Amino acid sequence: MEIKAAVTPKKGEEFEIKEVKLPELTSKDVLIKVVTSGICHTDVSGRDTDMVNPPSVLGHEGSGIVESVGDEVTAVEKGDHVVVSFSSCGECENCLNDHPAYCKKYGELNLNSHIDETNTLVDRFFGQSSFATYSLTNERNVVKIDKDIDLTLAAPLGCGLQTGASTVLNVLKPEEGSSIAVYGVGSVGLSAIMAAKIAGCKNIIAVDLHDNRLELAEELGATATINSKNENAVDKIKEITGNGVENALDTTGVDEVIEQAVAALDTFGKLAFVVTDFGFSIPFMDLVIGGRQIIGSTQGDAIPQKFIPQLIDYYKEGKFPFDKMVTMYEFDDINKAFEDSENGSVLKPILKIG
Structure with missing residues (x-):
């Protein structure tokens, strides 16, 4: 599948909007049409350090609408509104004991991204690489949210x-x-x-x-x-x-x-x-x-599927007014958004992608 993504060509270089390919959907995968993606400190680290293997696609605070799901997916269905959080294996001792943020495979599943020689995004940042028009992620990353919350605001709930x-x-x-x-x-x-x-x-x-x-x-x-x-x-x-x-x-x-x-x-x-x-x-x-x-x-030792809906409830009750800290940017202005975040002129930039 061809998508448009903000590509990090080399370590420390500015993002370039390019066409890349996504792999085929597998049985546990969820394909999401990305609406917005937050920009977080870890994205800066992904761009400027050896965390990933460029060329790569960063972004790990995605929100969007489910486009399609694999045969074994039960948590969400086409049309659901979702926030995408971090990856975990679901099989190690920590995952099984409700500590997915301390998954034994956390580094392997989250801290890499790479586009191969066929222009395919084979490794996805935090299992999502949400600086793109579409994100292919695992069912465990996805948090279904109520449709009465503004989806454009919801992205930063997934990490920061x-x-x-x-x-x-x-x-x-x-x-x-x-x-x-x-x-x-x-x-x-x-x-x-x-x-x-x-x-x-x-x-x-x-x-x-x-x-x-x-x-x-x-x-x-x-x-x-x-x-x-x-x-x-x-x-x-x-x-x-x-x-x-x-x-x-x-x-x-x-x-x-x-x-x-x-x-x-x-x-x-x-x-x-x-x-x-x-x-x-x-x-x-x-x-x-x-x-x-x-x-x-x-990640605050959170279980995203439990904690993010709790934060949304607090938001609806006026107890967690996180909308007061966000600034929206068009997708093409991603480098400006990073610049403003790093110089402190904005607190939480959000990219409007879809």
């Missing part, structure tokens, strides 16, 4: 928004009335802010370098904001809370920020982090003294 919200609700699990600090309030961090409000946290502290992001964080539920260019975040957090926060989430991956996040934890405080592009080092005694914990989080 799910990651931020689920890391709070399903990994940190803050108690009602507890405190949390979120470092870096892009789309992942803002999703965490909204989730913390849903969880009933008393002190929800947003830390960032950009006043516009902090203003939106306050609108979405932050009870305090800190511009770390102007204030010492650790001192300010302890001033607000007395002893530090019980929970924290880092979305930056920056060593210095993670050190600050640990220093601002209360006794038995927990820090979750979601970005792995950078290394970081924490003095051992900073963890031992006070019984603090650092927890890595992939």
Whole structure:
């Protein structure tokens, strides 16, 4: 099948809109006419690092309409509206124990994309490669959603928004009335802010370098904001809370920020982090003294088929207004969308594809 896709020709090069081929539909596959695709930090990594094998097609926050399904597919049918999330094998110990984000084959199934010598997209990014007019994916990637939600908005629920919200609700699990600090309030961090409000946290502290992001964080539920260019975040957090926060989430991956996040934890405080592009080092005694914990989080340990509909319900109830952070771009403007995302002028770009 011939499709139009945004191709990454070589590492670090701009996207080019080209015709490529999709393989034939197999028994467990779902063919989706892509309506929109979100742009996420991992797409930047896919373009600029050795994560994939170019030429390739990225995109892993797709939404669209089911065009056709394989003979063994039971979860969706032609005409259904869907969000596409990450891939998992469904057979390993972690998948069978309801932890698909920690699938033993996660790297193999998600972190590659390649167009072969026949111009066929043989390896699909996160099993979907949604920077394209059509996406061929596995039944396990697909989440059926209600048709009364705007499908053009839904795409980022498949990764970035799910990651931020689920890391709070399903990994940190803050108690009602507890405190949390979120470092870096892009789309992942803002999703965490909204989730913390849903969880009933008393002190929800947003830390960032950009006043516009902090203003939106306050609108979405932050009870305090800190511009770390102007204030010492650790001192300010302890001033607000007395002893530090019980929970924290880092979305930056920056060593210095993670050190600050640990220093601002209360006794038995927990820090979750979601970005792995950078290394970081924490003095051992900073963890031992006070019984603090650092927890890595992939996709917030979410089961997409359960968690994404839950987020949509929160959205309908006005508790998760993620539409306030998105900016729409035409498909042909994909390079501009990436540029704006990287320079911080937009929070969550969404490509209008179909």
